[in-house]
Amino acid sequence: MDRLxxxxxxxxxxxxxxxxxxxxxxxxxGAQVAVAxxxxxxxxxxxQEIRQAGGQAIFTRTDVTKPESxxxxxxxxxxxFGRITILCNNTGDAVEARRSIRIVELTDxxxxxxxxxxxxxxxxxxxxxxxxxxxxxxxxxxxxxxxxGTAPAFSAAFSAMKAGVIAITRALAVQYADDNxxxxxxxxxxxxxxxxxxxxxxxIYAGINxxxxxxxERFGTPEDVANAAVxxxxxxxxxxxxxxxxxxxxxxxxxxxxxxxTLDSVPKRAKRPxxxx
Amino acid sequence: xxxxxxRVAVVTGGGSGLGRGMCIRFAAExxxxxxxxxxxxxxxxxxxxxxxxxxxxxxxxxxxxxxxSIAAMVKTxxxxxxxxxxxxxxxxxxxxxxxxxxxxxLEEKDWDFTMDLNLKSTYLCCKYVIPEMIKAGGGAIVNIAxxxGHKPAFSAAYGAAKAGVIALTQSVAMQYADDNxxxxxxxxxxxxxxxGIMANRxxxxxxxxxxxxxxxxxxGEAEDIANAAVxxxxxxxxxxxxxxxxxxxxxxAMTVNIPPRQK
Ligand SMILES: NC(=O)c1ccc[n+]([C@@H]2O[C@H](COP(=O)([O-])OP(=O)(O)OC[C@H]3O[C@@H](n4cnc5c(N)ncnc54)[C@H](O)[C@@H]3O)[C@@H](O)[C@H]2O)c1
Ligand SMILES: NC(=O)c1ccc[n+]([C@@H]2O[C@H](COP(=O)([O-])OP(=O)(O)OC[C@H]3O[C@@H](n4cnc5c(N)ncnc54)[C@H](O)[C@@H]3O)[C@@H](O)[C@H]2O)c1
Numbered sequence: 001m002d003r004l005x006x007x008x009x010x011x012x013x014x015x016x017x018x019x020x021x022x023x024x025x026x027x028x029x030g031a032q033v034a035v036a037x038x039x040x041x042x043x044x045x046x047x048q049e050i051r052q053a054g055g056q057a058i059f060t061r062t063d064v065t066k067p068e069s070x071x072x073x074x075x076x077x078x079x080x081f082g083r084i085t086i087l088c089n090n091t092g093d094a095v096e097a098r099r100s101i102r103i104v105e106l107t108d109x110x111x112x113x114x115x116x117x118x119x120x121x122x123x124x125x126x127x128x129x130x131x132x133x134x135x136x137x138x139x140x141x142x143x144x145x146x147x148x149g150t151a152p153a154f155s156a157a158f159s160a161m162k163a164g165v166i167a168i169t170r171a172l173a174v175q176y177a178d179d180n181x182x183x184x185x186x187x188x189x190x191x192x193x194x195x196x197x198x199x200x201x202x203x204i205y206a207g208i209n210x211x212x213x214x215x216x217e218r219f220g221t222p223e224d225v226a227n228a229a230v231x232x233x234x235x236x237x238x239x240x241x242x243x244x245x246x247x248x249x250x251x252x253x254x255x256x257x258x259x260x261x262t263l264d265s266v267p268k269r270a271k272r273p274x275x276x277x
Numbered sequence: 278x279x280x281x282x283x284r285v286a287v288v289t290g291g292g293s294g295l296g297r298g299m300c301i302r303f304a305a306e307x308x309x310x311x312x313x314x315x316x317x318x319x320x321x322x323x324x325x326x327x328x329x330x331x332x333x334x335x336x337x338x339x340x341x342x343x344x345x346s347i348a349a350m351v352k353t354x355x356x357x358x359x360x361x362x363x364x365x366x367x368x369x370x371x372x373x374x375x376x377x378x379x380x381x382x383l384e385e386k387d388w389d390f391t392m393d394l395n396l397k398s399t400y401l402c403c404k405y406v407i408p409e410m411i412k413a414g415g416g417a418i419v420n421i422a423x424x425x426g427h428k429p430a431f432s433a434a435y436g437a438a439k440a441g442v443i444a445l446t447q448s449v450a451m452q453y454a455d456d457n458x459x460x461x462x463x464x465x466x467x468x469x470x471x472x473g474i475m476a477n478r479x480x481x482x483x484x485x486x487x488x489x490x491x492x493x494x495x496x497g498e499a500e501d502i503a504n505a506a507v508x509x510x511x512x513x514x515x516x517x518x519x520x521x522x523x524x525x526x527x528x529x530a531m532t533v534n535i536p537p538r539q540k
Binding site: 189 | 407408411412447450451452454455456459466492493494495497498501504505507508513514515516517518519520522523524525526527529530535
């Protein structure tokens with residue numbers, strides 16, 4: 001399929017997890033892809049995987065928390081592809097979730113780490129890349145926030161940072177609307193990635209009801225998020241800007257228990273097809 | 278391969294505007310479409326447009342305010358295509374926009390009609406279609422709400438009805454999650470449909486700044502909603518349920534002016 005044909009995309013944190021899923025999906029839809037990640041081995045592997053599947057990709061080692069590094073990455077992408085039309089800001093880490101720390105125990109450096117990787121990185125990347133988007137006649141920015149940015153979450157710094165991602169997304173949409181740049185964000189729920197599984201194990205997702213925390217009873221996959229990212233990056237969403245889309249298996253919508261069925265007015269359910277886990 | 282291959286979809290109000298746009302796109306993505314509309318001619322016209330492009334469609338005269346009419350539509354649809362696994366609850370109207378009616382002047386019958394066509398219709402269609410979805414092994418529902426349902430809107434009954442659609446979406450998502458049915462809604466902003474243009478002209482979208490009410494300086498097209506609906510009904514969104522998607526050109530996010538550029 002060619003839903004992103006003619007586009008050039010930068011995806012940060014694309015060596016692993018959700019970012020990798022997005023990079024693969026963008027390439028599958030015909031975009032040229034720049035994998036920007038701090039992890040050279042896995043970043044190269046992602047780019048390689050795309051090229052092997054017949055797509056176009058480069059890896060550029062980037063520390064998104066460092067303006068100089070992002071500037072170098074941008075130059076490398078311009079040298080390779082000559083334009084940038086899609087930016088996916090995906091880096092972010094729930095540092096606090098690893099040890100379930102409350103705000104009193106949260107160190108200065110953990111706070112800074114959280115905001116540098118998840119939010120300052122967006123400033124760094126937008127500063128370098130938006131001028132190139134404008135040169136190309138416009139583009140689409142897809143930021144990866146989290147449902148922690150919209151609903152009560154245990155991790156204080158992480159959820160404040162992710163709420164910041166939603167806010168900065170709206171501001172970008174306002175600032176560059178007239179340059180034909182749209183900006184939206186995705187709020188993933190629990191996604192099966194190295195980062196996501198360690199957070200889930202710490203129980204940060206436990207809701208009112210321990211055994212039922214989302215409507216769709218499985219972890220999300222990087223592909224689930226990637227499908228939404230393709231939609232928001234493509235022309236299919238050309239009237240959508242400044243909004244956020246939850247990809248959370250209905251976690252946000254679950255505020256009460258689902259009682260067992262007592263009335264039998266519904267037909268017998270066909271067997272649920274296996275999907276994910 | 279289309280994104281809705283082997284699916285059978287019901288679209289209410291498929292004879293005009295956003296509903297027609299959805300019918301045409303769903304068919305282009307491979308779905309067989311049951312066009313349920315009060316106006317049989319309008320529904321037939323949509324069906325003809327689909328057949329012309331090689332798609333499969335069935336126009337069914339249906340009044341979504343009447344349970345028996347919906348039950349009959351479902352029966353006819355299943356008889357024709359064997360099952361139903363997708364539903365778009367799209368009928369709705371904003372009567373208050375016509376005369377910029379405030380609540381004191383709102384007639385009770387207009388209140389009732391607004392609630393019925395926007396909200397009760399969604400209840401009734403779910404009631405009769407969901408059992409078919411369960412038989413089919415699951416399905417997906419997309420309800421057409423409005424940005425008026427979650428941000429201040431001038432029209433009181435319409436806003437309340439659409440907020441109801443959003444709430445109902447979440448509840449039904451919960452009730453039938455285990456039956457493999459996903460339920461989401463779309464909140465359109467100002468759209469270029471006959472009704473939308475009229476509402477727009479009456480100034481119901483006017484916000485802080487009359488000259489600039491949304492970030493993207495155009496009215497939405499039926500196609501914009503149809504794209505979002507295809508996404509929410511397809512397997513691409515199989516981890517998305519109980520949520521809402523704004524398709525509004527950034528109008529609800531617009532709380533500030535866009536200042537002119539200095540440099
Ligand atoms: N997985 C989930 O359940 C989940 C839920 C909600 C939100 N999110 C968000 O999705 C995004 C991706 O999460 P994930 O689970 O896929 O993460 P991950 O840990 O699997 O991958 C993160 C990637 O970022 C890279 N990275 C780390 N520091 C970097 C730096 N300074 N510069 C460049 N790259 C750097 C890592 O090398 C890694 O490849 C994050 O913003 C995360 O907060 C994830
Ligand atoms: N157009 C906009 O700007 C806009 C904005 C936000 C939300 N919406 C919502 O989108 C939906 C569609 O709007 P539209 O502008 O395309 O509408 P429309 O008026 O163009 O079409 C509505 C269709 O519903 C049919 N209908 C009316 N009563 C019916 C009944 N009782 N039973 C069956 N069918 C019936 C009509 O015959 C018509 O074909 C509505 O729910 C509306 O509230 C529209």
